[in-house]
Amino acid sequence: MRVAFTLNGREVEAEVEPNTLLVALLREGFGLTGTHVGCDTGQCGACTVHLDGRAVKSCLILAAQADGRSVLTIEGVAEGGTLHPLQAAFRDRHALQCGFCTPGMVMSGLDLVAHLDSPDEAAIRHGLDGNLCRCTGYRPIVEAIAQTIGEKG
């Protein structure tokens, strides 16, 4: 079947099987390998992307479900080579070590930056429940998101 959607601001089309997962289309079809697969069972959050502006797990979504909608991956977050403030905050605060979880952390973090009014630590931690990191111990990640929420107008 054919799917057409907006991917990182561009209109794209692809031929997929009805049981193709969105993450497979992104990685194998479009070569966007920044979206990682950690578990493939919906537990780790490494595959998080935005669907119509909300963080979702692309290993638990069919490519067909994205048809006609808008998808943002980690590759679409920086604009013209300039890091998004949240990405810059991750870098400044050493909020990553091996980097495997980082694309998913940033995509969930962006949802929180957009939807939380204040940098409340408990709310940020609750919002990161679906993202696992085996390296950093979470504190710098939470701080980077809190800083970015604090800086938004």
Place this chain on the structure above:
Amino acid sequence: MFPFDYLRPQSVAEAVCAHDGEERRYLAGGQSLLAALKLRLAQPSALIDIARLPELAGIHAEAGRLVVGAAVPHAQLAARSTIPALAQLAGSIGDLQVRNMGTLGGALANADPASDHAAGVLGLGAEIRTDRRVIAAADFFLGMFETALEPGELIVSVSYPLPRRASYAKVRNPASGYPVVGVLVAETDDGIRVAVTGAASCPFRLTEFEMALAGDFSPAALEGLTVPVDDLSRDLHASAEYRAALIPVLARRALAQGGGE
């Protein structure tokens, strides 16, 4: 996943028509169904995507009730429910990404024994409106992953009577967010309701607790009440004894938290 066809009908009537029997499955958020398909627990010939049907969208007020579309995601309910206990319940489900995709109708139809929404519909005395009839929450859950829905019956919306006050408390499984036990207490126009999820194969009400709260809607009224262990589940997350111990604790916590100020 086994291969299947994907259909996206434009209306409830088309969706129900496309569901020509047991082999096809509705797809809402896919947060439970896709996981089941990956495990090859089901082999539907087609998935019928109902997530974007306009009749299943939106939250609106009706005289003394809140009507929530079956395809409303948990996150939207958490942000927009005018029943605070329901917003709190929806906001406690799984994680951010699951709340953004997973829907009320999908959670009810799936009938996981630890579904948060099961406590919500039973505790608030909601009605489940389908393409063909209205089912009272009390008649909806028949067993573990088993509901009163007929093959091809589609949940369209859920209608909650507005409670005078209500509150939900749960002990989360730290890995999934599912309740090990969840308790909703409510004072409604029809009386006190206490509903429990996660503790047995189906959600259930605790009439003894409800009677004790009828005169005094406060944590103190539950002093000394216990729950029999016999029918409670035991699994790797908790023993039946632990679940029995949690129920009164969570009921008191829900009352203290705002259900019974």
